[in-house]
Amino acid sequence: MTRFEQLEKHGLFDARVPRYTSYPPANHFVRGAGQRHQADWLRTVPEGSAVSVYIHIPFCKRLCYFCACRTQGTRTMRPVEAYLAVLVQELHAVRALLPAGLKMARLHLGGGTPTILSSAAMHNVLTEVFASFDAADDIEFSVEIDPTEAAPALLEILAEFGLNRASIGVQDFAPQVQEAIGRQQSFAQTQAVVEKLRALGVPNINLDLLYGLPHQTSDSFANTLDRVLSLAPDRLAIYGYAHVPWMSKRQVMIKEDSLPDTHARFDLAEMAAQVFTQAGYLPIGIDHFALPSDGLAQAAKEGRLRRNFQGYTDDTAPTLIGFGASAISRFSQGYVQNAPATSAYLDRIAQGGMAGHNGYAMQHADGLVARVIEELMCCFMFSEDRLNAEFPNQRDTIHAIGVSLMRQFPDVFFIAHGGLQLRDDAKPLVRIIASCVDTFVSKQTAHASAI
Ligand SMILES: C[S@@+](CC[C@H](N)C(=O)[O-])C[C@H]1O[C@@H](n2cnc3c(N)ncnc32)[C@H](O)[C@@H]1O
Ligand code: SF4
Structure with missing residues (x-):
């Protein structure tokens, strides 16, 4: 069986599964739960703890x-x-509820x-923002x-405030692709x-690319990849x-008929992975590559890689506070999403200063599943020993998850590290595997394809 056939057998090209930037995924947040819990959860953020701040500009x-x-x-x-103007009101209202001494680890x-x-x-x-939150030293x-909307004077302001990752x-750089995607x-x-960013002393540059775009061919994409590498991004x-x-x-x-078919899409992803690894980048999770010196590569090496709403991160702050329409906050107790439509967000802030709308209060069983899914997505492993140490009262459930994974995917896991490790060539299946552990969803149509 070829690799493509094996991945196809497990449904890679048909499945529609979440990206697992959170567990539960945001489409399972409960209407009104964010509004109910927001003030309490803000008040109980531990004094002096590290928080990350996200600001959404829609x-x-x-x-x-x-x-x-x-x-x-x-x-x-x-x-x-x-x-x-409204976002600043939200900042003040949220800050008024938070305890003293917080350190902003990420912005x-x-x-x-x-x-x-x-x-x-x-x-x-x-x-x-910097008046509301004390910045951590690091x-x-x-x-x-x-890049088409980045005036030099604006980049200078960002650098003045300490921008250290762009x-x-x-x-894609191909003209026919750019034309088709507007x-x-x-x-x-x-x-x-x-x-300009490098001249301003911004030390870390990330670039975002997409495969599977209309009219993308292996030749055109190879050319894009070459040009991307000539910019020497860190991530x-x-x-x-x-x-x-x-x-x-x-x-x-x-137009759907301008999109590469399943085989072509798979080949584009494979080609990019090969080009980047040959150029010295390390693969991180399912969709990132980083120089060995980059923070994400270091976090992956040391088992500190996490998922957040931007995808993979080395941010370990226990609290994330989101500002702006649709922004999501994460607390130890659960998630709060602001009203998603800009008009509803503006109305809510005008009425009372906060905009929490949908959300989710984590239940006892969710913590374990969230950890299993995060470990699968970040390390491609199910580590029974580590999970037993973290969730000592749920040993039976942990064992049952391991048995179930091995029964459903016997050909892609091998036993290692006190649990199960996914084979390198089966890594694209990880979202499908995670969805089998997910107790909210087994078959979903609301998501994008698994690759
Ligand atoms: C908020 S957007 C881009 C930020 C900035 N406005 C820009 O255009 O450069 C962040 C990233 O989401 C990704 N993205 C947007 N739409 C997507 C889609 N339909 N499928 C996969 N990724 C997508 C793109 O890679 C994009 O760079
Ligand atoms: S990719 Fe285009 S539409 Fe999307 S956020 Fe960036 S500029 Fe806006």
């Missing part, structure tokens, strides 16, 4: 057809400015396009950057932004394009 000047992110197009800055600005902000607006927001401050969207972005533009994320027009309406602009 605006873009252009709307790329492929994009499934929660964002809206705008030609003027007026809605952005109105949104930022991430995501979107949408955070770099759509004017320099003055960015200066103002960052001043408010804070990681990262921003998602669209996450730059590339997707995203014109020249190599020269991208290179200029990377060079690469390469995601399979999720074609979900029933969820992301703008994707109807992408």
Whole structure:
């Protein structure tokens, strides 16, 4: 049986399974639970603990057809400015409930396009954030950057506030692909932004790529990969394009018959993995590559890799506080998601200062499943010994999960490290395997394909 046939046998090319950036996945959050718990959970964040902060900017000047992110197009800055004024109110309201002495270990600005902000607006927001949260000495401050929307003066402001990781969207440099996804972005533009960031002393550069885009061929993609490597990024994320027009309406602009078929899509992912590993990058989880010196590679080596809403992370702060429309916060007790629509978010803040809407209070059994899924996604293993030490009262359940995994996937696991280890060539199956442990979902259609 070829590798493709083996992966096909386990349903890799048909399955629609969550990306497991959280457990339970956000589509299982309960309506109103975020609103009910938000204030209590903020008040009980341990005094003096480390917190991560996420700020969502849901605006873009252009709307790329492929994009499934929660964002809206705008030609003027007026809605952005109105949104930022409300976001500052939210910062104050949330901060008022938190205990003293917190240390901000991470600050991430995501979107949408955070770099759509004017320099003055960015200066103002960052001043408010750093006044609300004391930065840890080793804070990681990262921003998602669209190179076509990144004025040098704005990058200078970000650097002034200590930007030390830039996450730059590339997707693909081939003109026919860019045309089909409604995203014109020249190599020269991208290179200029990377060079400017480096000149400003920003030490870490991440690039985002997509495989499975319309009109992508192995030749065109090989050329993109070469150009990407010439920029010498520290970290690469390469995601399979999720074609979900029933969820992301703008994707109807992408004709299904222009997408690579299953075999071609698989080959594109394999080619990228080969090119990156030959260039000295280490594979991290299912969709990241990093230089051995990068924080993510170090975390993977030391077993500290985690999942969060951005995907893989080396952030170990127990609390994540999200600001802005649709932003998700994670507490030891569970998850709170802000009202997703920008208008509903603005209304909620205007009414009472906070916007928690959907959410989920973790139940006793969820902690173990969440840990099993995170370990599968991060380390491709099910470590019975480690889980027994962490959850001593659930030894029978842990054993039963191991037996069930081995029964369902006997040909892809081998016994190692006091448990089960997934074979290297079966790693693309990990989301499917995780979904078998997931007690919320077995068969879902709401998600993108498993590869
Ligand atoms: C918020 S977006 C990009 C940030 C910035 N606005 C830009 O355009 O560069 C973050 C990343 O999500 C990924 N993404 C967006 N839509 C996707 C989809 N349909 N399938 C897979 N990944 C997607 C892309 O790799 C993108 O770079
Ligand atoms: S890829 Fe970036 S610029 Fe394009 S629509 Fe998505 S968030 Fe906006």
